[in-house]
Amino acid sequence: xxxxxxxxxxxxxxxxxxxxxxxxxxxxxxxxxxxxxxxxxxxxxxxxxxxxxxxxxxxxxxxxxxxxxxxxxxxxxxxxxxxxxxxxxxxxxxxxxxxxxxxxxxxxxxxxxxxxxxxxxxxxxxxxxxxxxxxxxxxxxxxxxxxxxxxxxxxxxxxxxxxxxxxxxxxxxxxxxxxxxxxxxxxxxxxxxxxxxxxxxxxxxxxxxxxxxxxxxxxxxxxxxxxxxxxxxxxxxxxxxxxxxxxxxxxxxxxxxxxxxxxxxxxxxxxxxxxxxxxxxxxxxxxxxxxxxxxxxxxxxxxxxxxxxxxxxxxxxxxxxxxxxxxxxxxxxxxxxxxxxxxxxxxxxxxxxxxxxxxxxxxxxxxxxxxxxxxxxxxxxxxxxxxxxxxxxxxxxxxxxxxxxxxxxxxxxxxxxxxxxxxxxxxxxxxxxxxxxxxxxxxxxxxxxxxxxxxxxxxxx
Amino acid sequence: xxxxxxxxxxxxxxxxxxxxxxxxxxxxxxxxxxxxxxxxxxxxxxxxxxx
Numbered sequence: 001x002x003x004x005x006x007x008x009x010x011x012x013x014x015x016x017x018x019x020x021x022x023x024x025x026x027x028x029x030x031x032x033x034x035x036x037x038x039x040x041x042x043x044x045x046x047x048x049x050x051x052x053x054x055x056x057x058x059x060x061x062x063x064x065x066x067x068x069x070x071x072x073x074x075x076x077x078x079x080x081x082x083x084x085x086x087x088x089x090x091x092x093x094x095x096x097x098x099x100x101x102x103x104x105x106x107x108x109x110x111x112x113x114x115x116x117x118x119x120x121x122x123x124x125x126x127x128x129x130x131x132x133x134x135x136x137x138x139x140x141x142x143x144x145x146x147x148x149x150x151x152x153x154x155x156x157x158x159x160x161x162x163x164x165x166x167x168x169x170x171x172x173x174x175x176x177x178x179x180x181x182x183x184x185x186x187x188x189x190x191x192x193x194x195x196x197x198x199x200x201x202x203x204x205x206x207x208x209x210x211x212x213x214x215x216x217x218x219x220x221x222x223x224x225x226x227x228x229x230x231x232x233x234x235x236x237x238x239x240x241x242x243x244x245x246x247x248x249x250x251x252x253x254x255x256x257x258x259x260x261x262x263x264x265x266x267x268x269x270x271x272x273x274x275x276x277x278x279x280x281x282x283x284x285x286x287x288x289x290x291x292x293x294x295x296x297x298x299x300x301x302x303x304x305x306x307x308x309x310x311x312x313x314x315x316x317x318x319x320x321x322x323x324x325x326x327x328x329x330x331x332x333x334x335x336x337x338x339x340x341x342x343x344x345x346x347x348x349x350x351x352x353x354x355x356x357x358x359x360x361x362x363x364x365x366x367x368x369x370x371x372x373x374x375x376x377x378x379x380x381x382x383x384x385x386x387x388x389x390x391x392x393x394x395x396x397x398x399x400x401x402x403x404x405x406x407x408x409x410x411x412x413x414x415x416x417x418x419x420x421x422x423x424x425x426x427x428x429x430x431x432x433x434x435x436x437x438x439x440x441x442x443x444x445x446x447x448x449x450x451x452x453x454x455x456x457x458x459x460x461x
Numbered sequence: 462x463x464x465x466x467x468x469x470x471x472x473x474x475x476x477x478x479x480x481x482x483x484x485x486x487x488x489x490x491x492x493x494x495x496x497x498x499x500x501x502x503x504x505x506x507x508x509x510x511x512x
């Protein structure tokens with residue numbers, strides 16, 4: 001299977017199953033489109049009819065292009081068959097019984113009252129609560145005990161607002177560091193915060209201990225303050241921006257993400273990205289809102305062409321700024337064509353419910369943070385482990401071939417079947433397909449690959 | 462090839478032979494939390510890094 005598209009002045013051909021990427025001229029672009037459907041004679045006839053009158057195109061040239069396509073096919077770089085499906089289950093089974101990442105819901109409470117919050121203002125449709133040190137410690141012990149031979153273990157401090165329980169966060173990190181040597185594990189901590197409680201102590205901690213911090217900012221002040229308000233209804237933009245700037249400046253090059261959410265109120269989210277850049281942030285992420293259909297924040301079909309155009313303009317802006325010596329990164333456009341994920345990862349996906357789980361303040365285990373509060377998805381707890389094996393089996397069976405729609409999608413080995421939570425909320429099944437998200441994902445991948453091609457060509461000039 | 466330029470990429474077919482060490486980052490653990498894919502993840506296999 002191949003995917004062809006034109007973007008940013010490039011004609012791009014992706015060979016889906018080998019992962020090969022080609023840039024071609026118009027003649028080869030058209031010839032590749034015809035190649036599998038017609039005989040050689042017919043392909044040459046059609047191409048000659050279209051391009052033969054151009055003085056620089058000879059009959060030998062056209063025949064040579066055909067031979068080049070044939071050679072690439074023989075090398076397994078074009079029209080390569082999908083040979084992975086029979087081994088998909090076996091590949092995913094490699095992770096069976098191994099947990100390597102936990103999302104610790106350190107606080108089911110929040111000091112902001114954002115109406116678009118998928119976690120219902122941090123409460124996850126339940127009671128307000130904070131995680132005790134004892135529960136957190138047991139979660140870390142559970143992670144170590146179930147991590148098999150994995151060396152790198154990931155722990156995200158999440159909420160609600162995790163800094164509302166900051167002392168426990170600090171104590172848990174100190175505990176984890178104290179057991180790293182004896183357990184032979186390395187913990188990578190991340191912190192996701194709305195920023196209100198950032199102070200010098202938090203900055204020092206985050207920059208010393210966290211491999212990444214995720215900072216929530218939606219961009220333009222009026223856009224941010226539309227949803228990200230306190231319980232009195234006051235916007236938070238003016239309070240958090242100086243704190244974020246101080247934290248990032250002190251970070252000294254360590255990773256962070258300025259992470260925004262765009263909604264029906266700002267499908268033109270590139271304007272928000274530009275505000276983030278103007279504020280001095282250059283590691284950016286901007287995510288489509290997760291909202292039920294009919295929610296005023298939810299993206300609509302009318303928003304779709306606007307959003308896809310914004311993605312294209314964002315790629316163009318990245319290229320322009322890189323050439324001006326002012327580069328920035330966008331989370332979904334970070335693609336390393338030579339050092340990216342292996343086929344195992346591409347088939348297995350995010351690992352929710354298997355390698356990755358969320359832990360509530362009470363120590364309950366869920367397949368991921370987005371399922372917390374959905375009682376039927378409760379997997380077990382951190383003392384007794386997973387006992388709801390039927391739900392875990394559903395997640396274990398989630399691979400890129402589990403969804404009929406994915407089998408014919410060119411982006412399947414870039415997306416791996418997508419987000420189980422999005423699928424569940426859109427269709428009622430974790431093995432469903434959230435088609436709106438698919439459309440956005442495919443556009444993002446086209447943009448990401450184009451921007452990477454441009455980067456490589458610029459480097460070689 | 463006059464009409465086609467092939468970009469250097471990782472061969473997915475080759476990675477089927479030695480992939481799956483599992484050390485790479487869990488996709489949703491970094492920035493998105495809501496709309497993950499896997500294409501932007503880095504391979505952390507020591508074997509791959511040596512190649």
